[in-house]
Amino acid sequence: MTYTDTLRLTLHKSALAGMQDSRPKNLLRALAYQAEDEGEDAAAVATEGDFRTTLTHAHPTDQLVELWRKQLTQWDYAEQPSWSETDPRTDDRRVAIMSLLGLDEDTRKLLDSLIPVPRAEGPVVISPQHVEWYTPQSQQGRSWYWPAYRRLLSEKGWPESAVAGLDVATDSVVERLADPTSYETYQSKGLVVGYVQSGKTANFTGVIAKAMDAGYRLVIVLGGTLNLLRAQTQRRLDMELVGRENILRGAPEYESDYADDPAWPQGKFLSHGGLPSARGGFDIVRMTTRDNDYKSLLQGIVALEFEKQEPNLPLHDPRNLHRSSARLMVVKKNKTVLAKLVKDLNKIKTPLSEIPVLIIDDESDEASVNTANPTRPDAERTAINQKISELLSILPRAQYVGYTATPFANVFVDPSDTEDIFPRDFIVSLPRPSGYMGVQDFHDLDSPIPPEERTFANSNEKAHVRDILLSSDEDDTALQQAMDMFVLTAAMKLFREDQGGLGHRYFQHHTMLIHESVRTAEHRELRMRVQRLWWTSGYTGASGHERLRKLFHADLAPVSDVRADGFAVPVSYEDLAPYVGTAAIRIGGDDRPIIVVNGDTDIENGEADFDKRPLWKILIGGQKLARGFTVEGLTVTYYRRRTNNASTLMQMGRWFGFRQGYRDLVRLYLGREETMGRKEIDLYEAFEAICRDEESFRDQLKQYARPVGDGPGITPAQVPPLVAQHLSWLRPTSANKMYNARLAELRSPGLWEEPTAHPKAVGVLRDNTALWTPILEGLSSTTTTFTYRFDQAQKPHRFEALTGLFPSNRILPILRQLKWLVPEHFQPHLTYLEDITNVSGQLDDWLVVAPQHTARTQQIVLGDSGRRFSWFGVERRRDPLFGGISNPRHRDALRRVAGALPSCGDAATEAYVSERRGVVALYPIVEKKNVDAIGPDGRMDPGKVVMAFGFVAPAAARGRDDRVVRFTTIDSSRAGDAIITVD
Template sequence: MTNPAAIRLTLHKSALAGMQARPKSLARALAYQAEEEGPEAVAHATEEDFQDVLYTSHSTDQLVELWRKQLTQWDYAENPGWTETDPRTDERRGAVLDLLGLSEETKKLLVALVPVPRAAGQVVIATERTPWYTPQSQQGRTWYWPAYRRLLTEKGWPETGIASLDAASDSVVAHLADPTSAEAYQSKGLVVGYVQSGKTANFTGVIAKAIDAGYRLVIVLGGTLNLLRAQTQRRLDMELVGRENILRGAAEYESDYADDPAWSKGKFLTHGGLPSALGGFDIVRMTTRDNDYKSLLQGIVALEFEKQEPALPLHDPRNLHRSSARLMVVKKNKSVLTKLVKDLNKIKTPLSEIPVLIIDDESDEASVNTANPNKPDAERTAINQKISELLGMLPRAQYVGYTATPFANVFVDPSDTEDIFPKDFIVSLPRPTGYMGVQDFHDLDSPLPPEERTFANSNERAHVRDIHLASGEDDTALQQAMDMFVLTAAMKLYREANGLGDRYFQHHTMLIHESVRTAAHRELLGRVAQLWWNSGYTGPSGRERLRELFETDLAPVSHVRADGHATPSSYDELAPYIGAAAIRIGGDDQPIIVVNGDKDIETGEADFDKRSIWKILIGGQKLARGFTVEGLTVTYYRRRTNNASTLMQMGRWFGFRKGYQDLVRLYLGREEAMGNKDIDLYEAFEAICLDEETFREQLRQYAEPVDGKPQVTPAQVPPLVSQHLSWLPPASANKMYNAELLEIRSPGKPIEPAAYPTKAAAIKRNTERWRPLLDLLSTEPIAFTSRPSSTTKARTFKALTGRVAHGELVGLFAQLEWERPGHFAPHLTYLSQLDGSLAKVEDWLVIAPQLSSGSVEASILGSMPLSLVRRSRQPGKVSFGRIAGLEHRNVAQTLIDDVDTQPTIGGPGQLMTPARGVVLLYPVVEGTSQLDVRAAAPDGVADPSCIIMACTLFAPKSANDQARQLVRFRTKDSSHRFDAIIPQAG
């Protein structure tokens, strides 16, 4: 008798295959398939049979995996025609199960075995376009996307990861122009990912779908260095082009990958034959792994596009879908791009007929025009000029930039039609599951005081080790980093031998990055080599250092963060692997690889594709952008830079660390003097994280359509970029201009003014303006209790309170002086409208927290005694750090959020109404110690010239109009190049 499980699996596989466009009645689909399969299948073609099997199924059973794949695709589908529910929600899953016609019991069983994925999706800011990329338009024409999807499945990608990539790449392709359209249109867009987070996978998916849809020339701008271009070429050849397109009838040994282990191991995609012979179409490579684009001979035949119908244009579907695609991966190099432009001008196929896709990897580097915008006769920079020429000569070219640091791109002049500003769309990719990014090395807004942080609850304590550079050139920290590198190598060998099964750590690396100068690398090579050979890893002195480091650092971190991976209980259990680790790193007498282009000191090849690498890498610019350092576990980083985009790209320690995330260590420079500014690299990376997460969150906030139309277009995005450190602007100065932010609406969200005045006279005038409000405060404090969370306890504090009319508060803010007047203006514009044109705000609850015993209290201009708060401005900053205490913010947010339930968070009486906001008020004394506070208030009376009245505002959630637009912009004309709106560091 035929296996019932096999019959059932075949039936369900066939039934689901017929539902790719939309979910349909499962009962009817199974019944139809049973007729095709024969009498034995009928008994297994019912929902009752399916339900019986689900009762005893496990999440890894074949039938469940089949359903997981299909349900996940439906869960992630963006704007499908069969439902208006949001992706990855219970409502979406409910709509799917209803369309399948399943009983309530079967629904429950399926949801239990295949839970609804909760991962965030991509965020899209785009202009309105007529939809063209639909499942119906692609019917029967997909070839390369299904092949790529199959490869990812074989590589072990989870179905949710593939579905996320599918949805995100769909979002990009849908905003390109229809390649078959009679009218030419040139889209320009930007895709924002995270550093080393899978952007290449996304644009590989985009290329696959684009060429399936009809794009026939794909130009990938693969970085500014040969090794980056080659890395991208290999990835596309392996995962998209495939063996048959690479060989094109040649023998295996003739392939340019004949010496690549992945080629011989069968890891390159295979189509089962030349695609054109199997009903598909071929990809013709114009570049190879070792060869960038070169001028073509023989009449540029290789670039000529074949037409089945010569009288029709190439973009006509009757030609387009029977023509091969051309792919080239070229370096951002003036001479290379000049050759390409020259050759394209020679081909016979009219350039106006060719649908072209230009993918610009690391698009914020070299591609952006950095010529001085203040000079009217300034010429474009070289690479930007060549990209502009390509776009000018290819009217059907679509430009898509990819970057993890988007600030340079969104600050391009929107009115410059020849430039690369993403006028049509910006797609922000979600943070992938398993990705180790900047958040994983920082404790952003942690409520825990430093003394309560542990390896378990603090990312910084677990992964970051300080290099206090002010102490000079002592190599103690560098030696410890190298010891950690050997220890973690031993840990990987231990895990290979204990429970990882076929898991194999092919690469294990340490990166040392101190400078981009090759001369510095020469000196560093000598230092590191001497440390290595004197380390004594096979002798007693080295072993004692390793034992201490294991017991004080590696073991306690892994004990709480190993996530189930094997961890030795003692150093003695790990010790047998130490020698093997040291030999694997330095057994060939070359433990160090220098990657900087200096042939005299380069000591090996950092080609992770050709061999297993367990080495220490020393480098600068070559290893600082785009290039993936595989197996990176320990980083020793001291490199300085002057803007956030460049610094973020240095973070090679970001990426996927499957099986060894607990072993990752970052040795980072702290408190380094540079001129008159104290530079703390850890603080700098934290500020970048805040900048970028704020940018992404605002994109997400504004991506929601209002009345079916976009709230903002890409041209209105630049003002959303923030800057948390004055010495670290988001991008270089000549990329930040030409946009003006008029208003920021923040219903239900905190507004914390900054840029308070620094001069005593202005401070005094501001304090005097606050006097009427101070007179409204109560004489007796009331108690407030913050809401507890999973990481914090409830905290109680007392505060004086009062109520102030909305018009009075806005009038006060209109009079205040600021060190940077434009900083608060967009918020004041919003607040000024809350008396009528927006949802009306009647008044504000003022809360002046009283600090714990021991604090200084003083009367300000005759007010009740108030607790004075000490805050200090960091060198070079005009604003303080966060003013409001976390428990105070917690209380204010709860009052706003729970206004309808009348929270009993405060004292007697009704504290809140739906039309009431909250003001947290703090009299701030600028200083570094309590002595400064006491000096500002002798005998309990404050000197108003020393008191900065600071606050945090929470407008009611209802404080918006029906349109729900959260932001208003005005984009300046490019003739106003002299009016920079974002302050420059200086």
């Protein structure tokens, strides 16, 4: 940098520093003030013209741009600032910022082009009104651990937008806790829903930091059910929150429990520059360490005593609270450990009613709640739940916050066993973080690209997923290929380190996960099998190189060529070959290429501790690696474990997470179809199903987060059982229980809706088919070709269908008479359709279409006229509900007919467009078990046909007001009850 560049950067840094904790102010006045004592050179660069010229030639990574990016992002993300009423992360907010800065139009455009307005979503919050105690004024002069944590994340390379997003998300939790200084006691209880391996720990670390700064003095983190999960959480909190000085407390460095941790001497643990209490802050006293869970304190019980500067005042009085140290413990969810903690707390002299406590329950859907069959309760889960309830009962100022990525077993299914930890106060759904690689990144959800046209560039499945068989008699071909890919990707990482472009990063860990079973006996056999393959693979010989060369050119190179995102890719295998030997040595040079992680010390031949050393290994595991534990550097996964539980399946997706620098190298070898009688298992489709249901679940939460009428918004207890009605991979744990609030109406103008809870009984199916048959017989005898194209560069969505126009009062009676497996599944839609038909009068008629296959071979006869219609082979994804039914290619043109999409110029489609017209698409389904029942003449028992359908209401049919959802009246006498029993 030149002298002028340095001077300019200094002036802008000083000017923005004066605005950092306040509102944007006139930039030119701030720059002029900073330049007063710096001479003529400073005055020359303290002008808007100089700033504009610099921005004209600037690169997005220039230091001046990065400085402005950090500050603009903070203002963009600010929630309800005093200086603007605009919404965060919007163009209006950015205009308000620029106006306060006093910048002209040209300068604004330059800044906006270099630093675009962030469009990231904020957290979704379901919560009634709460006491506004967590304000900038209440935090004034008391923050210590949150600023330190925020600074650490920035130094670790977190983008400012990610840090700002975390600030907003943690605020949404902390502000809903009780005021720790209040003389009134109140326990708030909430749930935070994130994604698998997506940064939930970062969120609750931020929550703990802010809560401690606000006055919470005892923090209990329930860190999973396994020792390695608890230790992993303890280390993370020690490294990023507690800090070196609180860990050592005056002891020499070599006595630290992290003395053998490479990150300790490397200075990666947070440093406060001295003991916080000596620098105007307060200390954190650890009650647990990395290697030691909570133990009975016996004579050392004084360690739990809280000091009072004013003995006559309660601990929660600000004059005591803000001068007292905080206690932190990370404990395993184990009834013996929790019993020790409850016993010790009952011994201390400090009145428990005076201690502000925060309980963070990581993986709160595991062990904390009891979702087992009430007639066969799981004793272990119940016992742990009981201990958590005991903690809450003896600590009246305790706040409980559960964290999970799989909330399906929590409050939405059956909270009757867990009323003590039901999240009555709030639910916070965290947004999907930037850079996260989740289920969507391995699937082509609703891709408009036909399967035959999908490539490594436009298909996530083709890029990352490789099929393997689930059958136990499979040979080792697929496993060998997965191991070859593991070595190849290891070489690629070394190649990229050598080529640069990773900044200060290098690949500390590189792992492969093999997950086939939870049985330790099978792990023993699998380890021997993998070892045999490894030692006969010949990675440094001709045979090994030949296999790797073929795999490189057939798989690795084609994917990386189009998905490397700027990271180095070898031109040929010869460029990569020199790194293969080094990669093989890193993995197996110690003669131990495999680590078994299952708790069986007899065969656990290596410790999977990513904190103590770099690990380039193949991991074989079961339950220990199925939840919570982060497999660092995971690049290749070989997965064949079956399960029939959605939450368990999702948690076993250890391949989800952040893959900076090697996203294109990730491969998933996943078990596909296996016939078991009439049942087929396809793990890839299973994960896709969960992904769809999870996104639907989150979308519904967004709707319920909106205020109802003029009220303060609903409470979590008033949310209908979303999992029971919408999640096809989980049946409700207790089918005769419902929440006391009911979803009465769900409005969906212009949206594709597809009910899936179709009945199974032959007689009921026969009745439903009979209702639709006259409509089918009234359709056209020839097909219409519907077409929709989003842009000229994209292949159009096109399909053929029989058509018919019917008045609204012809279709509504049919919808009313249909029978459902779960009546509540369709009732909210029906209420909306009745409203726009009979009350608000926003629906005139329906276009009914019956999509037809191009080849007319898959047809059945329905009705007395002998007409033939295409049938669809769709299976119930997990009895009794179907998953997706329609073909995504059908939806766009039909949504255009309903006015939800703009015209693409197709005359045939446009001929049906009408502002007050809805669309129904009929899909006669024949399940696989009934295909043989189709006679040679195409006839079959209508009781073996499922008359499924999708519908689109007119885009303009919004009902009588703008509400998306409407709830029935809640019995005020039971407004706080989580459930009611339905007879």
